[in-house]
Amino acid sequence: MTHPSATDAVPPDGLTVGGAASAVGVTIRTLHHWDEIGLVRASQRSSGGHRLYDASDVARLHRVRVYRELGVALADIGELLDAPADDAEQSLRRQRDQVREQIQRLERSAEALDRLIEARNAGILLSPEEQVAIFGENWQPSWSLQARERWGDSRQWAQAAERAAERSPEDWRRITADVEALHAELAAAVRSGVRPGSPEANALAERHRASIGTYFDCTHSMQVCLGRTYASDPGFRASYEDIEPGLADWLRDIIDANARSHGVDPETATWA
Incomplete structure (x- = not known):
């Protein structure tokens, strides 16, 4: 003045x-x-x-x-x-x-940026207690931090953080329920002998890709890379085998077959 x-x-x-x-x-x-x-x-x-x-x-x-x-x-x-x-x-x-x-709008923008910063650091904006309650007793809150150390510099981590910053505990409960329902259908398909490359298997592979898309945009080539990880990484393999014996390899196989039907060669697929 x-x-x-x-x-x-x-x-x-x-x-x-x-x-x-x-x-x-x-x-x-x-x-x-x-x-x-x-x-x-x-x-x-x-x-x-x-x-x-x-x-x-x-x-x-x-x-x-x-x-x-x-x-x-x-x-x-x-x-x-x-x-x-x-x-x-x-x-x-x-x-x-x-x-x-205008001040109120800026304050809301600042709060949204704070959540995004926190999400990029933590991966999930839930307390450890909420994570266990929503994701199950076997869930380890430290997994999010391990994931950040492994993929924190990637575009997919940034995209997942942007989406996580807008999610409430109820959103995560719905997402978890959808994943559990998908896992149950995958396990049932393994038990009933659904063959990779069949229409039913391809539909399940697409549902799996859509499930990954909840976190970040997932191409068929990227999904093939994930399928390899599920079958080869001890931690991922064990989690899928706990759901249904043979699920890790079968999931990799249906992902590969579905990718071929979309013009992607699993032998040369890359994270792109």
Whole structure:
């Protein structure tokens, strides 16, 4: 805000454009623009025809600057300066309400960014107790941190974090229920001898890919890479074998067969 004596140093014959710009703390170009739009025009001219700002001009310039710092649009400032006191007060109240709404929007944006930062670090925005309650007693909260150490620099981790930042515990319960239902159908298909490459197996492979898509966009080539991991990584293999003996290899095989039907050669598939 401007000190009451801010215009005391204005000489009787006025300030040049450069002097007025320096006194108010804006650029000469800004004063020229304000003059062009009729917001603040110099009241005097020098003998050479140059603009000279008197004390009232400089005071108006200070008021314009204050309003600009408050975020008031130039188009509205002129009306505020020239309006009767009551009208100006109503306009200021509207401006104040708009500023408060903007602050609330920015606060919500900051909270969303905080959640995204936390999700990128933690993977899942659930307490350890909530994770065990939702994902099951065998779930280890440390797995999320291990996953971040392994894949934290990947595009897929960033995408998963963006989605996790928007999810509530109820969202995770629904996702978990969907995964458990899929695992049950996969296990039943193994028991009933569903053959890789059959329409039923391909449909299950697509459902599996859609399940991965809950976290990040998964191509058929990427799904093949995941299938290899399920069959070869001891931890993943054990978790699938606990669901149904033979499931890890069978899941890899149906993923490979489905990928072939979509033009992807499992032998040359890459994480892309």
